Amino acid sequence: MIFLSNIRHPDVDQVRAAWERYVRHEELAPDTLRPYVLRAWNRARASGCNPRLGRADLLGESETQQLLAQRHEFITATAPFLGALSRAAGANRHAAMLADTDGRLLRLVGDPETMADENFPRPGSLLDEAHAGANGVGTSIVENGYVELVGPEHFIEGFQAFTCQGVPITGPQGPVGVLSMSVRTLATADRVRDILFCATEAMECDLLAKWLSSTSGEEMVHILERLRQDMLQRLTTARLRMEVAARRIAAGADVSTMVQTSWAMSGQFARQAQTWRVLALERTGPAQLEPLELADIVQDLVDLLATEARVIGLQFEWAVAERVRVLDDRQVLTRRLLGGFLSALQRAASGSTLVIEVRAVAGLGRTALKERLTDGRVCQGPIFESLREL
Known part of the structure; x- marks a missing residue:
């Protein structure tokens, strides 16, 4: 996820004039609109979407209930973040x-006036571009990233009173949906943008957490279970920070530091969870060699084992962190390194420091661990080598 800030809003009057020309099939200058908006308008026109629509089309009642039943687990899992937003x-x-x-809209939470508006989208509304033109949901899906649409940047007339933002949500097995925020003023849009990103990151982490929790403790090594529990505790802390930030934003407070911290913690959890998955999943085929940044894999393990180290009174310290690309199997390499780190942690004396070196040595990428005792003496630990990418 790209964390955006300082978004430059378009000239609304200029965009409105461009929309009028566009629906009359007149030519627009290339720089009249933000590029993704023009792409969305072109897609909407090509699909036959009516720009004069007053509201989005809606699934039938039975189809809507079936959809909500099918996606009940996803809706329930993401409800706290939707509420915070x-x-x-x-x-x-x-x-x-x-x-x-x-x-297809699954759930919305808003102020009483918006929720009572019969023309506003509701569960079952079709917000893909073919039905609703450029909007915070459909355009985010197609563009596969954050989008903002201000007033007349929306393709259909019924949405042009709003400023909408949307961010795709990615689960452990790929895209699962979109989180979108629709407001009436640009000031409100600016105020909630950071929390929108933060909530999306937290949603993705929560989905990963549920995937991790679905694995039985009997099926994994004891250390992996401890690491999983540590990650879940960090996620809980990030969620609490996001909740506090949401309430303080509503009160007009500047919570940028708190939001950034929560977002960073969620991002760290996502990286750790991905590393955990590499370690925990059973191999289903032969080793797959690929170019890997050795220092990045080592750093992910350091982050994953940080709490484990603190519990036994140790700390990690980088001495050398050269950028070395090696050719190895990600799971084999990660497990090999984890074994070395755990061995070093078990042998190390309380209060000592595990010093990490990652460097290129001839045709190899070398990871070395050393223990620096409290009296300054240094003991050599395990060394691991992988072939460097040519």
Whole structure:
């Protein structure tokens, strides 16, 4: 996820004039619109979407209920983050929305006036670009990234009173949906943008956490279970920070530092969870050699084992961290390094420091661990070598 800030909003009057020309099939200058907006308008026109629509099309009642039943687990898992996003908007007109990868709206949380508006999207609304043109849900899906649409940047007329933002949500096995925020003022959009990113990161981490928790403790090594529990505790801390930040944003406070911290913790959890998956998953085929940044893999293990080290009174320290690309199997290399780190942790004396060196040596990438005792003496630990990428 790219963390964005300082978004430059378009000239609304200029965009409105461009929309009028566009729906009359007149030519637009290339720089009239933000590029992704023009791409979305072109896709909407090609699909036959009517720009004069007053609201989004809706699935039938039975189809909507079937959809919500099918996605119940996803809706329930993401509910706390949707609520936090809504609270960040406070009493301002808004709706925090969750949609699936087809642009079908699953849930929304907003202020009473917006929730009572019969023309506003509701569960079952079709927000893909073919049905609803450029919007925070459908365009985010197609562009596969964050989008913002201000007023007349929306393709259909019924959405042009809103500023909408959308961010794709990625689960352990790929895209699962979109988190979107619809507000009435640019000031509100600016205020909730950071919490939108933070909530999306937290959603993705929570989905990873549920995947980790679905693995039975009997199926994994004891150390992996301890690491999993540590990661889940860090995720809980990040979620609490996000909740506090959402409430303080609604009150007008500057919580940029708190949001950044929560976002960073969520990002760290995601990286650790990915490393945990590499370690825990059973191999289903032969080793797959690929170019790997050795120092990055070592750093991921250091982050994963940080709490384990603190518990026994040790700390990690980087001495050398050269950028070395090696050719190895990710799982084999990660497990080999983990074994070395665990062996070093078990042998090390309390209060000592494990010093890490990653460097290129001839045609190899070498990882070396050393123990520096409290009296300054240094003891050589395990050394691991992999072939460097040519």
